[in-house]
Amino acid sequence: MMTADKPGLYIHIPFCRSKCPYCDFYSFTADEATKEEYTASIIKNIIIWQAETGAEFSTVYFGGGTPSQLGSENLSKIIKAINKQPDCEVTVECNPFDLSESWSADDMLRLADSGANRISMGMQSAIENERKALGRKAGREQVEKAVKLIKQSGIDNFSLDLMLGIPYQTVDTIKESIAFCTESGAKHVSSYLLKIEQGTPFEKVEKLLDLPDEDGCCEMYLAACEELEKQGYKQYEISNFAVPGFESRHNLIYWDCREYLGIGAAAHSFFGGKRFYYPSDVQQFISGVKPVDDGEGGSFEEYVMLRLRLTEGLTNSGCMKRFGHDIPKEMLEKASINEKHGLLKADESGIRLNPKGFLVSNAIIADLLS
Numbered sequence: 001m002m003t004a005d006k007p008g009l010y011i012h013i014p015f016c017r018s019k020c021p022y023c024d025f026y027s028f029t030a031d032e033a034t035k036e037e038y039t040a041s042i043i044k045n046i047i048i049w050q051a052e053t054g055a056e057f058s059t060v061y062f063g064g065g066t067p068s069q070l071g072s073e074n075l076s077k078i079i080k081a082i083n084k085q086p087d088c089e090v091t092v093e094c095n096p097f098d099l100s101e102s103w104s105a106d107d108m109l110r111l112a113d114s115g116a117n118r119i120s121m122g123m124q125s126a127i128e129n130e131r132k133a134l135g136r137k138a139g140r141e142q143v144e145k146a147v148k149l150i151k152q153s154g155i156d157n158f159s160l161d162l163m164l165g166i167p168y169q170t171v172d173t174i175k176e177s178i179a180f181c182t183e184s185g186a187k188h189v190s191s192y193l194l195k196i197e198q199g200t201p202f203e204k205v206e207k208l209l210d211l212p213d214e215d216g217c218c219e220m221y222l223a224a225c226e227e228l229e230k231q232g233y234k235q236y237e238i239s240n241f242a243v244p245g246f247e248s249r250h251n252l253i254y255w256d257c258r259e260y261l262g263i264g265a266a267a268h269s270f271f272g273g274k275r276f277y278y279p280s281d282v283q284q285f286i287s288g289v290k291p292v293d294d295g296e297g298g299s300f301e302e303y304v305m306l307r308l309r310l311t312e313g314l315t316n317s318g319c320m321k322r323f324g325h326d327i328p329k330e331m332l333e334k335a336s337i338n339e340k341h342g343l344l345k346a347d348e349s350g351i352r353l354n355p356k357g358f359l360v361s362n363a364i365i366a367d368l369l370s
């Protein structure tokens with residue numbers, strides 16, 4: 001699995017075309033003037049951080065919100081302002097509706113020419129009524145059009161998001177969506193279970209949504225893991241699967257508890273040994289607000305929690321390299337009890353959860369750290 005030593009750079013773009021009924025992220029619709037001002041502030045912050053720290057980044061990730069809402073010119077201007085190492089992975093999250101309806105082939109080429117080399121697209125499902133139930137505007141045809149645009153630009157590394165446990169979904173329709181990913185040539189699939197968040201429209205109508213129960217969701221997750229493996233997507237994290245060699249290098253920085261700088265309203269950082277974040281307020285960000293201190297980062301507990309999300313797991317060699325000691329004996333003893341329940345593998349090299357274990361990972365991690 002490829003890793004990187006230099007920090008990653010996360011850029012938060014909190015703009016969306018409209019609000020999805022299940023989403024509680026900091027995002028809203030914005031006019032062009034606000035997008036221009038926000039772009040200028042992002043660039044200003046990047047330049048200041050780079051001048052102060054001399055940082056060069058191994059990965060860049062535009063997340064949101066919907067970064068494609070910023071438009072290719074603004075995104076390209078930002079990418080060009082970044083000190084990137086030569087093989088820097090540059091990912092841009094895109095909405096299929098934006099790409100198919102608002103972006104031209106030239107827009108996508110401009111993005112690729114500026115250095116973007118990976119696209120992550122929020123498809124959620126290849127099935128029309130499932131996508132409609134999630135309030136997603138793009139139909140299958142638009143997703144296909146967006147995929148074509150990405151490929152025409154020469155970017156062959158793209159990821160599709162799939163959501164599990166959504167209205168109308170069955171194990172068979174999950175397999176259909178996975179088949180769509182394979183046929184479209186996606187190199188990576190992120191597959192998340194729908195979570196009903198407080199204060200969202202979905203929370204208000206949860207009982208009417210006819211969602212699968214907990215057992216149904218577990219069945220869907222395990223079926224998705226199995227089918228994705230069958231289709232050549234190797235699981236490397238609880239919710240992430242890739243054709244070998246196409247794992248998200250940026251997200252691996254998070255899960256390996258390495259450093260990254262986050263710029264933009266609501267962006268979080270672990271940089272220079274500290275955790276900090278910008279407030280969730282675009283106008284404050286544009287006005288030059290400083291990030292809020294969030295304490296020290298990179299403790300052993302944090303490292304354990306993050307590493308156990310990976311199929312590579314928590315390894316003795318990793319602990320030794322990072323903290324100068326092996327996995328504590330008591331932790332291995334507790335892990336061996338969970339191993340008897342078929343949730344993980346624990347041996348002299350480390351602790352690795354399997355898909356059944358990932359379903360109860362919070363409880364396992366709490367137990368190992370208690």
Ligand code: SF4
Binds near residue numbers: 025
């Ligand atoms: S596009 Fe993504 S960030 Fe925007 S509202 Fe929908 S789920 Fe939330």
